[in-house]
Amino acid sequence: MNETFHLDAVPIRLKGCGKTYDGGVCALEPLDLAIAGGETLVFLGPSGCGKTTTLRIIAGLESPDPGGRVYFGEDDVTDLPIERRNVGMVFQSYALFPNMTVIDNVAYGLRVRGVARAQRIARADEMLAMMHIADLAGRRIDQLSGGQRQRVALARALVVRPRVLLLDEPLTALDAKLRDTLRLEIDRLLRELGITAIYVTHDQAEAMALGDRIVVMSKGRVAQVGTPREIYHRPANSFVADFVGIMNRLPAEARDGMLAIGRELLPWSGPEGHVEVLVRPEDVIMGTGDGHLDARVAAAVFLGDRTRVLAETADGRSVTVDTPGRTDLVRGAAVSLSFDPARLLTLPR
Amino acid sequence: MAKRGISFWAQLAFTLLVCALLVVPVVLSMLAGVTVNYFVGIKSGLTLRWVEEVWRLYAETIWLSMRIAFACLACTLLLGVPAAYVLARRTGAVARAIEELLVMPVAVPGLATSLALIVTYGGFGDFRRSWVFILVGHVLFTLPFMVRSVLAVLHSIDFATLEEGAASLGAGFLQRFFHVVLPNCLSGILAGSLMVLTLSMGEFNLTWLLHTPLTKTLPVGLADSYASMRLEIGSAYTLVFFLMIIPSLIVLQILANRKRA
Amino acid sequence: MSLPPPNASALADSQFRPLQRQGTGWGWGQLTLGRDPLVLTAMMAPAAVVFGAFFLLPMLRLFLIGGSGAEGWGAYASIITNPRHLESLVSTVLLSAGVTLVTLVVSTVAGLFLVRNRFPGRSLLNAMLTFPLAFPGVVIGFMVIMLAGRQGLIGDLTFKLAGSKLVFAYSMAGLFLGYVYFSIPRVILTIMASAEKLDPRLEEAARSLGARPWQVVGHVILPALKPAFLSAGAVCFATAMGAFGTAFTLATRIDVLPMTIYTEFTLAANIAMAAALSFVLGAVTWAALAVARSFAGTSVAAAG
Numbered sequence: 001m002n003e004t005f006h007l008d009a010v011p012i013r014l015k016g017c018g019k020t021y022d023g024g025v026c027a028l029e030p031l032d033l034a035i036a037g038g039e040t041l042v043f044l045g046p047s048g049c050g051k052t053t054t055l056r057i058i059a060g061l062e063s064p065d066p067g068g069r070v071y072f073g074e075d076d077v078t079d080l081p082i083e084r085r086n087v088g089m090v091f092q093s094y095a096l097f098p099n100m101t102v103i104d105n106v107a108y109g110l111r112v113r114g115v116a117r118a119q120r121i122a123r124a125d126e127m128l129a130m131m132h133i134a135d136l137a138g139r140r141i142d143q144l145s146g147g148q149r150q151r152v153a154l155a156r157a158l159v160v161r162p163r164v165l166l167l168d169e170p171l172t173a174l175d176a177k178l179r180d181t182l183r184l185e186i187d188r189l190l191r192e193l194g195i196t197a198i199y200v201t202h203d204q205a206e207a208m209a210l211g212d213r214i215v216v217m218s219k220g221r222v223a224q225v226g227t228p229r230e231i232y233h234r235p236a237n238s239f240v241a242d243f244v245g246i247m248n249r250l251p252a253e254a255r256d257g258m259l260a261i262g263r264e265l266l267p268w269s270g271p272e273g274h275v276e277v278l279v280r281p282e283d284v285i286m287g288t289g290d291g292h293l294d295a296r297v298a299a300a301v302f303l304g305d306r307t308r309v310l311a312e313t314a315d316g317r318s319v320t321v322d323t324p325g326r327t328d329l330v331r332g333a334a335v336s337l338s339f340d341p342a343r344l345l346t347l348p349r
Numbered sequence: 350m351a352k353r354g355i356s357f358w359a360q361l362a363f364t365l366l367v368c369a370l371l372v373v374p375v376v377l378s379m380l381a382g383v384t385v386n387y388f389v390g391i392k393s394g395l396t397l398r399w400v401e402e403v404w405r406l407y408a409e410t411i412w413l414s415m416r417i418a419f420a421c422l423a424c425t426l427l428l429g430v431p432a433a434y435v436l437a438r439r440t441g442a443v444a445r446a447i448e449e450l451l452v453m454p455v456a457v458p459g460l461a462t463s464l465a466l467i468v469t470y471g472g473f474g475d476f477r478r479s480w481v482f483i484l485v486g487h488v489l490f491t492l493p494f495m496v497r498s499v500l501a502v503l504h505s506i507d508f509a510t511l512e513e514g515a516a517s518l519g520a521g522f523l524q525r526f527f528h529v530v531l532p533n534c535l536s537g538i539l540a541g542s543l544m545v546l547t548l549s550m551g552e553f554n555l556t557w558l559l560h561t562p563l564t565k566t567l568p569v570g571l572a573d574s575y576a577s578m579r580l581e582i583g584s585a586y587t588l589v590f591f592l593m594i595i596p597s598l599i600v601l602q603i604l605a606n607r608k609r610a
Numbered sequence: 611m612s613l614p615p616p617n618a619s620a621l622a623d624s625q626f627r628p629l630q631r632q633g634t635g636w637g638w639g640q641l642t643l644g645r646d647p648l649v650l651t652a653m654m655a656p657a658a659v660v661f662g663a664f665f666l667l668p669m670l671r672l673f674l675i676g677g678s679g680a681e682g683w684g685a686y687a688s689i690i691t692n693p694r695h696l697e698s699l700v701s702t703v704l705l706s707a708g709v710t711l712v713t714l715v716v717s718t719v720a721g722l723f724l725v726r727n728r729f730p731g732r733s734l735l736n737a738m739l740t741f742p743l744a745f746p747g748v749v750i751g752f753m754v755i756m757l758a759g760r761q762g763l764i765g766d767l768t769f770k771l772a773g774s775k776l777v778f779a780y781s782m783a784g785l786f787l788g789y790v791y792f793s794i795p796r797v798i799l800t801i802m803a804s805a806e807k808l809d810p811r812l813e814e815a816a817r818s819l820g821a822r823p824w825q826v827v828g829h830v831i832l833p834a835l836k837p838a839f840l841s842a843g844a845v846c847f848a849t850a851m852g853a854f855g856t857a858f859t860l861a862t863r864i865d866v867l868p869m870t871i872y873t874e875f876t877l878a879a880n881i882a883m884a885a886a887l888s889f890v891l892g893a894v895t896w897a898a899l900a901v902a903r904s905f906a907g908t909s910v911a912a913a914g
Contacts, residue, residue: 061516061517081516082513091510091514093507093510094510095513095514096505097515097529097532097533098533099532099535100530108520108528111528112515112518112519112521157517157518219561274471351680363720364723367739368738371741372741373763374754375753377757377763380755383612387761431653431656432653435650436649437779448656453665453898456848456892456899457852457896458854458888460871460872460891461672461700461852462892464875464884464888465669465885466664467671468671468672468881468885469667469672470668496657547744548744551746551749552746553747553854566663568746568748571749572748572855572858572859575748580897584756587749587752590749596742598741598744602737
C-alpha cells in the first residue's frame with residue numbers, strides 16, 4: 001500500500017443546523033457539533049431520526065434552515081453546493097455509473113476536475129490497487145458483487161482527495177458475513193488515511209466498531225454524543241440505554257448509602273430513594289446458589305458464543321442474562337441472580 | 350402441470366386462427382405486389398414491374414416521408430428528452446398535468462388536431478404549403494411516445510442518486526446530464542426513436558388534411574393508389590411501405606423482449 | 611500500525627484543490643441538483659412552447675370557430691339535434707363498443723394462453739400478434755379489401771365452397787373487421803403485460819383449496835385482470851371512435867363520425883360544423899382515455 005497516500009484531517013463544525021421540510025415536517029432540530037480532524041464520527045439511530053439529514057447537510061445535498069452554518073476547517077461552506085465542497089461520498093446504493101467501467105467510475109471525479117486522461121487513469125489504477133481490486137478495472141458495474149461495488153465506491157470517493165469522507169449506511173445492502181469483513185477493512189482504511197469520516201448507520205455493532213465517537217439520534221434530536229464505551233456503559237437517557245444493546249431495568253430502594261435489591265443490601269453511591277437500576281445482560285451474574293435475586297428460567301436461546309436467558313423473578317419481572325456459551329439450562333430451572341454494584345447504572349433525572 | 354389437454358389444443362387453435370387473421374392479409378398483399386396479375390393469382394408469375402411503377406409514380410412521396418420522419422425524430426429528441434428529464438425530476442401535480450397535456454394529441458383524433466392547425470395557421474400561405482406544416486402535426490403526435498419512453502427508463506433507474514454521486518465528485522449540471530443521465534437513458538431513447546420513426550412514416554389521420562398535392566407523404570400516396578390504381582400497384586406500394594417499417598418493428602420487438610427477459 | 615501525522619505537504623497540493631478552480635468545465639456556474647427551478651423550466655420550455663403554439667392555441671381557435679358558424683353555439687348540440695349527425699354518432703358508438711367487446715374476448719383468450727403456456731414457437735406467435743401495432747389505418751383498410759373485397763380471399767373461399775362470393779369489405783362488417791384488426795395488437799399487449807404480473811401464488815392458493823381450472827380462471831384470474839380490461843377497453847373504444855384512415859379507404863356507404871366530419875369540411879365546406887363536431891369527438895375520446903389512464907397509469911397508443 002502506498003504509504004504516502006494520506007489525506008487532510010479537516011475538522012468540521014456545525015452551528016445551529018436544523019432542517020424543516022415543506023409541510024412543516026421537522027427532520028432535524030438545530031444542532032451544534034464539533035468534529036475533530038481525522039476523527040471517525042458515527043451517527044446512529046433508527047430510521048427517521050435525522051442522521052441521514054445531518055449527513056446530507058454536511059455533504060451539501062441539503063441546505064440547513066436559515067441560521068445554520070457548516071464549517072470545513074476555517075471555511076464557511078454553508079452556501080456551497082456539494083459540487084464545490086470537495087467531499088467524498090459513499091451512498092447506500094453506491095451510485096456507481098452503469099454506463100462506465102470501474103476504472104472510468106473511479107476516475108470520474110478527476111475527469112470533472114480537468115485532469116488529463118492518462119494521468120487520471122493512472123491515479124485511478126493506483127487507488128484500485130490500494131483497495132486490492134486492480135483486476136476489476138475493465139469490468140462493468142453489473143458484473144460486480146456487492147462487496148466489490150462497495151470498494152469501487154470507496155475508491156471513487158477517495159481518489160479526488162476529499163476533505164471529508166461521508167458514508168451513508170454503506171454496509172446495509174450486504175449480507176451479514178460480508179458486512180463483518182468489510183467493516184474491519186473500512187475501519188483499517190479510515191485509520192490509515194487519517195481523513196475525517198462521517199458514518200451513518202442504524203446498526204449499533206457497526207457504530208461501536210468504527211466510531212471514535214458516536215452521536216445517537218432520535219426523532220431529529222441528539223440523544224447522546226460520546227465514545228462507544230461512554231454510550232454503552234454510561235447512557236445519558238432512556239432512549240440510548242434501550243437502543244444500544246439490551247438493558248435490564250429493576251426497581252430498588254436506596255437509603256443511607258445502601259441499595260436494597262432482592263434480598264441483599266449492596267454498597268451504593270448513587271441517588272437515594274426509589275431508583276430504577278439498569279444493568280446490562282452480560283453484567284448479571286447467574287448461578288444456582290445464594291444470589292441476590294431468585295428467578296426461574298422462562299426461555300434460553302443458544303446464540304453460539306453465548307446463551308441468552310430470560311429469567312423471571314417472583315414478582316413477575318423479566319431479566320435478560322447473557323452467559324457464556326456452554327450451559328444447559330432448561331425452562332423452569334431455578335437460578336439465582338447476583339449484581340456487582342459497580343456495574344449498576346441509573347439514568348440522570 | 351404440462352398436461353396438454355383438449356383445452357390447450359383448442360386455445361392453441363384459436364390463437365393460431367387469430368394470428369392467421371393478422372398475418373395472412375399482410376403476406377397476401379406483399380405477394381400481390383409482385384404478382385403479374387392478382388386476379389389470375391400466383392400462377393401468372395412473379396414480377397417486379399409493379400414495384401417499378403410505384404417507384405416511377407410515387408418516389409417523391411417516399412423521400413418526403415423519410416425526410417419528415419427523420420426531421421420529426423430530431424425534433425422529438427430535442428424537445429422530448431429534456432422534457433422527460435424534467436418530468437422525472439419533479440413529480441408534483443404540475444408534472445402530472447404536463448404529462449396529461451402532452452398526451453392530448455394522441456388522445457384526440459388526428460382529424461381534430463389537423464383541423465385546428467388549418468384554421469389557425471392556414472392563412473400563412475408559405476407555411477401551409479410547406480412540408481414543415483406536416484412535420485408540426487407529426488411532432489405533436491409522436492412527442493408523447495418519446496417522452497414516455499425516456500421517462501420509463503428514468504423511473505426504472507435511480508438517476509437521482511446517480512446525479513448526487515456525480516455531484517459529490519464535483520460535476521456541474523451539464524456534466525451530470527451528459528455524462529451520467531443521458532448515457533443511462535439510451536435504451537429509452539433508442540426505443541423512443543424507433544417508435545417515432547415508425548409512427549411518422551405511417552401517419553395518415555393528421556397528414557391527410559395537412560397535405561397539399563405537392564407535399565404528399567407515403568401513406569397519402571397509399572390512399573391515393575388504393576382509390577385510383579389497380580390492385581397490384583396498391584399492393585406493390587404497400588409492399589414498399591412494409592419493407593420500410595418492418596425492420597424497425599422487429600428491432601422494437603427485440604428490445605421489448607430483452608427488457609422482459 | 612501507528613497513525614502517521616497528517617501530511618502537511620498535501621495541504622499545498624494545489625492539483626487537487628478544485629475550490630480554487632472556477633466553473634466545472636462548462637462555464638455555466640454551479641447549479642444545484644436540478645432542483646433549480648430555472649434550469650428545469652428552461653428544459654421544459656421548448657416542448658411547452660411548441661405544444662402551446664401548435665396544439666393548445668389551435669384547439670382554442672377550433673373551439674371558437676365551432677361556435678361561429680351559421681348555427682352559432684348550437685353547432686355543438688347538433689350532434690344530438692341533427693338526425694344525420696346523431697345517427698352517425700350512434701353508429702360510431704355501437705361500432706366502437708362492439709369492436710371493444712370482440713377484441714377484449716379474443717385478446718383475453720389468446721393473450722392468457724400465450725402467457726400461461728410454454729411451447730416451441732410461442733415467441734413467434736407473440737411477435738405475429740403484436741406486430742401490426744404501427745400499421746396505419748389506410749393500410750388496414752387495404753388488408754380488409756384483400757380479405758373481404760371483390761377479389762378478396764374470403765370471397766374466393768366462399769365461392770369455392772358455397773358458390774357465391776361473400777364480399778363485405780365496403781360495409782359496416784368490413785369496417786368492423788378492420789377495427790378489430792388494429793385493436794387486437796394493442797389490447798393483447800396490455801392484457802399480456804398485466805397477466806404476466808399476476809401473482810401466481812393467488813392461483814396456487816385457489817388450487818390448494820380445491821378450485822378447478824375454469825374456476826381459477828373465472829374466480830381469480832379474470833377479476834384480477836379487471837383494471838387491464840377497463841384500461842385496454844377504454845383505449846380500444848377511444849381509438850375506434852376517432853379512427854379515420856380505415857373508414858376513408860373503405861369509404862362508400864359507411865358513415866362514422868370521423869367521416870361525417872370530413873365530409874362537412876371538404877364537401878360541404880362547413881368549417882364551423884366540422885370544427886364543432888371534431889371538438890366534441892376529441893372531447894369524447896380524450897375522456898375515454900382519461901378513464902383508461904386512471905385504471906392503468908400509462909396508456910397504450912391510440913393511432914390509426
